[in-house]
Amino acid sequence: xxxxxxxxAYLLHARPYRETSLILEILSDNYGRVSLVQRGVRSGTKAGxxxxxxxxxxxxxxxxxxxxxxxxxxxxxxxxxxxxxxxVYGLYLNELIMKLVPKHGLGHELFALYESTLEHIACSxxxxxxxxxxxxxxxxxxxxxxxxxxxxxxxxVDAQNTYYYxxxxxxxxxxxxxxxxxxxSGKTLQVLDRLDFAEADxxxxxxxxxxxxxxxxxxxxxxxxxxxxxxxxxxx
Numbered sequence: 307x308x309x310x311x312x313x314x315a316y317l318l319h320a321r322p323y324r325e326t327s328l329i330l331e332i333l334s335d336n337y338g339r340v341s342l343v344q345r346g347v348r349s350g351t352k353a354g355x356x357x358x359x360x361x362x363x364x365x366x367x368x369x370x371x372x373x374x375x376x377x378x379x380x381x382x383x384x385x386x387x388x389x390x391x392x393x394v395y396g397l398y399l400n401e402l403i404m405k406l407v408p409k410h411g412l413g414h415e416l417f418a419l420y421e422s423t424l425e426h427i428a429c430s431x432x433x434x435x436x437x438x439x440x441x442x443x444x445x446x447x448x449x450x451x452x453x454x455x456x457x458x459x460x461x462x463v464d465a466q467n468t469y470y471y472x473x474x475x476x477x478x479x480x481x482x483x484x485x486x487x488x489x490x491s492g493k494t495l496q497v498l499d500r501l502d503f504a505e506a507d508x509x510x511x512x513x514x515x516x517x518x519x520x521x522x523x524x525x526x527x528x529x530x531x532x533x534x535x536x537x538x539x540x541x542x
Contacts, residue, residue: 308370312380313337315365316420317357318400320344330357330376331404332365335417339409342367342376360385360396360424372409385424390540392427395436398533399423402443402522405529412446419443433511434503440518441498449525452477454499465493471517473524488520 314335323329323343330342342365344357357363357379366378387393399420407416423439444450454463457477463469468489469478478495494513497506506514 309366309368310334310337310374311366311378312364313366314382314417315340315363316417316424317359317361317363318404320357329373332363333403333417333420334365334413336413338411338413338416339403339407340367341373341409343373344376358384359400360387360393362421386428389428391432394533394536394540395427395432396424397536398436398531399439401531401533402440405526405531406443406447406522416443416446419446431503433515434506437498437503437511437514437518438501440522441501444521444525447525449476449521451498451521453495456480463492463495463499465491465496467492469495471521473521488517490514490517 315332317330318333318339319331320328326346328344328347330344332340332342334340361384362382364380364382365376367374367376369375387396403416403420419439419442423435426435441451455461455477456463456469456479457472457475458479458481463478464480467480468491469480470482470489471478478490490513491510494506494510494517497503497510498514498517503511
């Protein structure tokens with residue numbers, strides 16, 4: 307990866323580096339998550355203003371090792387994020403990728419998922435969109451969920467039953483000896499397993515959010531998400 311030119315990418319995170327530079331964490335189409343150093347941008351030069359989150363970019367870089375040097379950037383498209391709520395949701399997507407996806411992993415599939423989610427974030431049912439993103443992301447990083455069967459006896463999930471997620475076995479069961487703090491109806495599990503939210507009611511949407519948050523938290527291993535803290539501050 308000595309030199310890459312005009313790679314499609316999105317900015318996930320930026321942080322100060324030395325006196326005038328930034329470390330950019332980007333999601334690229336062909337290389338997955340990549341770290342780049344952008345030099346001389348904290349001295350007020352125009353280059354420092356070009357790269358913003360939620361913009362489709364064409365990025366060039368060079369160098370070897372863990373951190374490469376940014377050599378060029380162009381903006382293909384800016385996604386409208388005028389609403390603070392949409393910005394927080396976008397931050398949530400970025401944080402999940404930063405904390406759950408290893409460097410240089412996944413590439414095109416993750417890029418396509420992220421781009422598609424951004425394209426619909428301002429005009430779709432946001433709760434459904436986020437659940438779809440979470441489910442697909444878990445699948446891509448190797449933690450795909452079998453929510454259609456009880457792992458105890460392989461019986462299909464019954465819409466009328468109540469189930470519990472067992473982190474040790476990575477599946478659901480109607481047996482109450484596992485952690486019962488996050489019960490979920492069979493109907494909700496069927497919605498998630500089929501990725502079909504057409505008939506999901508408010509109860510199912512709330513249960514789906516709680517269940518997936520519980521599962522994602524187990525993979526975050528205690529790492530906090532700023533997007534959740536901001537959401538609590540703004541809307542609670």
